[in-house]
Amino acid sequence: xTAVSQTPKYLVTQMGNDKSIKCEQNLGHxxxxxxxxxxxxxxKIMFSYNxxxxxxxxTVPNRFSPKSPDKAHLxxxxxxxxxxDSAVYFCASSQDWGRAYGYTFGSGTRLTVV
Amino acid sequence: xxxxxxxxxxxxxxxxxxxTLQCNYTVSxxxxxxxxKQDTGRGPVSLTIMTFSENTKSNGRYTATLDADxxxxxxxxxxxxxxxxxxxxxxxxxxxxxxxxTFGGGTRLMVKP
Numbered sequence: 001x002t003a004v005s006q007t008p009k010y011l012v013t014q015m016g017n018d019k020s021i022k023c024e025q026n027l028g029h030x031x032x033x034x035x036x037x038x039x040x041x042x043x044k045i046m047f048s049y050n051x052x053x054x055x056x057x058x059t060v061p062n063r064f065s066p067k068s069p070d071k072a073h074l075x076x077x078x079x080x081x082x083x084x085d086s087a088v089y090f091c092a093s094s095q096d097w098g099r100a101y102g103y104t105f106g107s108g109t110r111l112t113v114v
Numbered sequence: 115x116x117x118x119x120x121x122x123x124x125x126x127x128x129x130x131x132x133x134t135l136q137c138n139y140t141v142s143x144x145x146x147x148x149x150x151k152q153d154t155g156r157g158p159v160s161l162t163i164m165t166f167s168e169n170t171k172s173n174g175r176y177t178a179t180l181d182a183d184x185x186x187x188x189x190x191x192x193x194x195x196x197x198x199x200x201x202x203x204x205x206x207x208x209x210x211x212x213x214x215x216t217f218g219g220g221t222r223l224m225v226k227p
Contacts, residue, residue, distance in 0.1 A: 004157070041201060043158075043217040056214075090157050103148075103215075105157030 003027050004106040006091050012112045013081055021076045021109045023091030029104075031055075032074035034066060035090040037108070043090065049074050081113045116141040118206050118218035126224045131194055135221045137187040137204030145209035149178050149189045152201040152220065161189070161202075194225045 004025045013019050025032060033056075034046040047066040048056035054066065063079045078085060091106040118139045127133050139147070146165045150158035162171045162178040164187070170179045175192045191198055204218040 041203075041220045043203070045215065092157075103160065105159070107157045108155070110155075 003104050004091055004093055006089075006106040006109050008109060009107065010110050010112075012114065015081055015083060015113055017081050018077070018079045019081060019111075020078070021089055021091075021111070023074050023076070023106060025072055025091075025093040025104070027093055027104060029093035029095055030071055031094045032068065032071070033092040033094070034074065034076050035092060035105075037088040037090060039087070046089075047074075047076075078111075081111075083113050086111055086113045116206070116208060116214075116216040118204055118216050120202075120204050120218040120221050122221060123219070124222040124224070126226060127194055129194060129196055129225050129227050133191050133194060133223065135189045135191075135202050135204075135223070137189070137218055139185050139187070139204070139206045139216070139218075141206040141208050141216050143209040144182060144185075145207040147178075147180055147187050148205045148207070149176070149187075150203040150205060152203055154200070158203055158205075191223075196225050196227060199223060199225045 007022045031050045033048045035043045036046055037043050045058050046060045049068045051071055065077045067075045088108045088110050090108050092103060094103045121136045146163055148163045149161040151161050152158045161173050161176050164171050164180045166182050177190045180187045189202055201220040201222050203220040206216050208214050
């Protein structure tokens with residue numbers, strides 16, 4: 001029973017393509033997040049959704065668009081992929097926006113743009 | 115600007131030995147500090163969470179300490195095992211809207227037989 005699951009685990013695509021990464025959590029959490037882990041292993045927050053509403057957008061290019069059909073799902077769609085988008089993307093969830101506990105990460109999606 | 119710095123960047127130790135990883139932060143206002151273990155190709159998994167009033171917290175062979183005055187934390191691993199080989203990430207949460215997390219760059223630990 002995977003708590004936070006992401007698909008695909010690996011994604012290799014050409015520059016200019018449009019791709020999506022899916023995330024689902026079965027923890028009953030209200031808040032979900034997308035993080036980008038760069039080559040230096042720093043995790044940087046991209047988006048946060050609380051009960052299907054966007055609450056954080058950390059100056060991410062508008063080629064990235066999160067979509068949350070319900071509070072258990074937060075998908076990441078990327079348009080016109082660039083080489084610099086190559087990274088590992090992590091989905092996470094927490095009990096709610098204000099709580100410090102319950103943060104759970106998915107296993108990541110390694111995106112390679114060629 | 116909120117920052118979290120970890121040292122060393124990488125560490126190699128022999129199986130059975132102890133080690134200590136360091137974390138310095140400038141996150142304000144401080145809410146809590148977490149240590150995560152990230153195995154290669156996996157997402158981070160929480161080891162400990164400490165609030166302002168907690169000085170030490172243990173989770174098996176992992177013991178974390180927190181000095182909120184000097185804004186330093188350490189993670190001590192006792193009697194290391196091969197399975198301890200991973201990246202250890204220090205994460206500090208700010209006590210503001212959204213409890214924004216600031217991640218350190220991690221310490222890459224390799225335990226050799």
